[in-house]
Amino acid sequence: MAEAGTSGQPNNAVEASIRLEDLFDSSRILVKPKLYKAVFYFPFALFLLLTRLIAVIFAFSILSLLPKTSPKRSVVLKGLCRILGIVIEVDDKYNDENAKLLIANHVSLWDRLAVNAMLPCCSITKDFQIRNTDTLSFWNDSDVPFPREYTTEEIGALQRCIEGSSSRVLHFPECATTNGKIGLLKFHPGIFSVNAPIQPVLIHASFSSYMTVAPSVLGSSAWADVLWPLFLPSTFFKLKILPSMVKLPEESVVDFTRRVQQTMASALNLSPTVYTSSDKKELIKRLQISTASASATRSSISFSSPVSYKQPSGIQRSTHLSSTPFQKLSMNTAADKFGRSPKERMASYHERKQLLLEAARQKYLEKHSM
Secondary structure (H helix, E strand, O other), rough: OOEEOOOOOOHHHHHHHHHHHHHHHOOOOOOOOHHHHHHHHHHHHEEEHHHHHHHHHHHHHHHHHOOOOOHHHHHHHHHHHOOOOOOEEEOOOOOOOOOOOEEOOOOOOHHHHHHHHOOOOEOOOOOOOEOOOOOOOOOOOOOOOOOOOHHHHHHHHHHHHHHOOEEEEEEEOOOOOOOOOOOEEOOOOHHHHOOEEEEEEEEEEEEEOOOOOOOOOOOOOOOHHHHHHHOOOEEEOOOOOOOOEOOOOOOOOOHHHHHHHHHHHHHOOEOOOOHHHHHHHHHHHHHHHHHHHHHHHHHHHOOOOOOOOOOHHHHHHHHHHHHHHHHOOOOEHHHEEEEOHHHHHHHHHHHHHHHHHHHHHHHHHHOOOO
């Protein structure tokens, strides 16, 4: 039965205390095992990886030969999950077959395979084409963001695509993975423009207790996120299906999107946030720039020679160096804090730009002993 009520308002105080960095893991191995255990496990891990890679290729080759509507596809997928050590528990008390659109939170690139094994489904591309999820590229394009606003023609095309699909359509409205511990990214409202019941699916993923590993890491490659579970004995997925939801007649698309996000966050005991997948991309860029700048700084310090200083010249006195702390004048201009609004981020950008210019001016003066 579709749920039409509204959920409680989000806790603004809690949302304000959540930093963007809190939504992601920065390290793959969260709890390092003892050295002797890691040494003994390494040969077994390689054996698991090779065996499972062969099994994956063989299983998806069989799936490519089976008809799309064949019930044997689900059997093959479940068998593949057992070989890969993927253990899936599902609470399907509220499963509604009439809800063609499945909306799930996103914690790993294996989410789609786990959901598809228990709830046969497909995905939809940006150009409104149905894409099978039981192929070797099941992990690819799982974070494709839809536009935040659709034209009437695009909404109609999306509606026809979902209604014409022979299986249910799975979509991750966060359009990026999180660690699933603190909060949910802001949902892209584009997919919620369709006039169809929506079935929320909650995903919780964890790895074997032998080694506590993050399913996805900030800035890591897709291949790393896909291959790491193949090294470990088992991966656990818990799926919970919530009652289907429909947009109220007087409800806007944005309000409906927010209500679905709040409902899912409450069921997961997480907080809905205002951060988007674009904010995650910007955070990754900042970390990459910061890491590269720090590496360059260390290299310049290692190979630099003593510099003889002379009496400051007129050019040097005309700069603002005298009023700027020396420790701030480095080529590492990554912001200490990610701004919550475009205005704050622009102000931070101009400040870091000025510091970078001053640092470059200082290096020039030191190089020429001015």
